[in-house]
Structure formats: C-alpha cells, structure tokens
Amino acid sequence: MKTLITYSTKTGNTKKVAEAISKAIINSEIMDIADVQNLDYDLIIVGTWxxxxxxxxxxxxxxxxxxxxxxxxxxxxxxxxxxxxxxxCIDNITKLFTDNGNKVLGHYHCQGAIDPKLIEMMRTKFSPDHPHGPNPERIKRWSDASTHPDQNDLDNAYNYFKNFIERF
Ligand SMILES: Cc1cc2nc3c(=O)[nH]c(=O)nc-3n(C[C@H](O)[C@H](O)[C@H](O)COP(=O)(O)O)c2cc1C
Structure with a gap:
C-alpha cells in the first residue's frame, strides 16, 4: 500500500508531527507539500498549521x-x-476533503507554539480588549502553546496513526 504523509509548516511544528506519524507507518513517504509531484497513493495524510x-x-x-x-x-x-x-477547525478541514468526494478516515491535532513574531505583534499593536489582544487568558494560552508539540503530543500522534493504519 502506498501512503503519502505531506505537510505544510511555517515554523516547524507541523513537520515534527508529520515525522512522528511517518515512524508509525512503515514504508510511507513523507514530504513537504511543495514537493509532492503526484497523488498516486492509496492513502494521503495531510498536515497543516x-x-x-x-x-x-x-x-x-x-x-x-x-x-x-x-x-x-x-x-x-x-x-x-x-x-x-x-x-x-476539524469540521472546516473535514469539509474541504469531503466536498471533493474524498473519504476522511481519521484526524489528529495538537497545540503548536505560536510564532514569537506574531505574539509580539499582538502584544504591541492590540489593546487587551481586542479579540487578539494580550488579555491574561490569551497570554496564558500563548505561554501554554509555547512548549508544543511536546513529546507527549508526538507520542499521541504516533500511537493514533499506528492504530489507524492497523485498521486501514
Ligand atoms: C498568521 C497566523 C495565523 C494563525 N491563526 C491561528 C488560528 O486561527 N487559530 C489557531 O488556533 N492558531 C492560529 N495560529 C497558530 C498556528 O496555527 C500554530 O502556532 C501552529 O502550530 C504553527 O505551525 P507550524 O510551526 O507548522 O507553522 C496562527 C499562526 C499564525 C502565524
């Protein structure tokens, strides 16, 4: 069976998850979305930020x-x-696939550190009551995200897709 694992990443978080998944699926091919030449695969697993x-x-x-x-x-x-x-996000992305007649057989997600440049912009340009501004709740979420994906997230991704591929 031919399996493609492909990912789009800006700061590397999604690539890390892709690499964990590739270890769970023996003989899978892993590549950046920009490098995919064809879609001649039995299973296509797409990662996005x-x-x-x-x-x-x-x-x-x-x-x-x-x-x-x-x-x-x-x-x-x-x-x-x-x-x-x-x-x-799960619902939105699922719809993108199913609208084109694809079957969505599984999905996984985890938190990922937010680009510090974006945080700096939100801190300095927005007031705390702006929808993206630095209120205490948001500052905590940015800080919580900053350690992800961690080893636990990567292990979960590995285990999810190991189990997934056994059932495929
Ligand atoms: C321009 C921009 C827009 C973002 N929009 C969202 C968003 O709508 N919702 C969200 O939960 N995270 C959002 N994020 C956070 C990223 O999705 C998250 O940090 C992700 O892990 C980045 O993955 P990467 O390292 O693979 O690029 C945004 C980040 C950036 C830079």
Missing amino acids: IDKGTADAKALKFINGIKDKNTAFFFTLGAYPDSKHAQD
Whole structure:
C-alpha cells in the first residue's frame, strides 16, 4: 500500500508531527507539500498549521486538488486542543476533503507554539480588549502553546496513526 504523509509548516511544528506519524507507518513517504509531484497513493495524510480557523493557504490549495481519495489529516494550532475553535477547525478541514468526494478516515491535532513574531505583534499593536489582544487568558494560552508539540503530543500522534493504519 502506498501512503503519502505531506505537510505544510511555517515554523516547524507541523513537520515534527508529520515525522512522528511517518515512524508509525512503515514504508510511507513523507514530504513537504511543495514537493509532492503526484497523488498516486492509496492513502494521503495531510498536515497543516491553522490560519484563521482552517488549513493554511498552501494546504488549502493542495487539499482542493485531491479528489476521490482515502485521506486523513492532522494539524497544529495555537488554541487549546479541546476548545470549540479546535472542533471548528476539524469540521472546516473535514469539509474541504469531503466536498471533493474524498473519504476522511481519521484526524489528529495538537497545540503548536505560536510564532514569537506574531505574539509580539499582538502584544504591541492590540489593546487587551481586542479579540487578539494580550488579555491574561490569551497570554496564558500563548505561554501554554509555547512548549508544543511536546513529546507527549508526538507520542499521541504516533500511537493514533499506528492504530489507524492497523485498521486501514
Ligand atoms: C498568521 C497566523 C495565523 C494563525 N491563526 C491561528 C488560528 O486561527 N487559530 C489557531 O488556533 N492558531 C492560529 N495560529 C497558530 C498556528 O496555527 C500554530 O502556532 C501552529 O502550530 C504553527 O505551525 P507550524 O510551526 O507548522 O507553522 C496562527 C499562526 C499564525 C502565524
């Protein structure tokens, strides 16, 4: 069986998760989304970082080109993994795949450190009552995200896809 694990990453978080998943799926091919030449795979697993509540632009474009395939996806995000925002991301990304006739067979996500440059911008440009401004709750979330993905997240990704591929 041919399996592709491909990822879009800006600061490396999603790549780390992709690498953990590739260890769980023997003989899988892993590559940056920009390097994918064809979609001739039995299973395509796409990783993305979250931008404005959905897949980032590169992943969006890539997913839009996948049709009638067996797929799974994973993502890293700044929000908490058990938040409504994370669930909305799952729903949004699932729809991107299913709208093109793909089957979504599984998904995984975890928190990922937010680019310090973005945090600095939000701290200095926005007031605390702005939707992205530095209020205590948000400052705590940025700080909590900063250690992710950690070893536990990577182990969870590995275990999820190890189990997934045994059932595939
Ligand atoms: C421009 C920008 C927009 C982002 N938008 C969101 C968002 O809407 N929701 C969220 O939970 N995290 C958001 N994040 C956080 C990233 O999704 C998160 O830090 C992710 O782990 C980055 O992955 P990467 O290291 O693979 O690039 C955003 C980050 C950036 C830089």
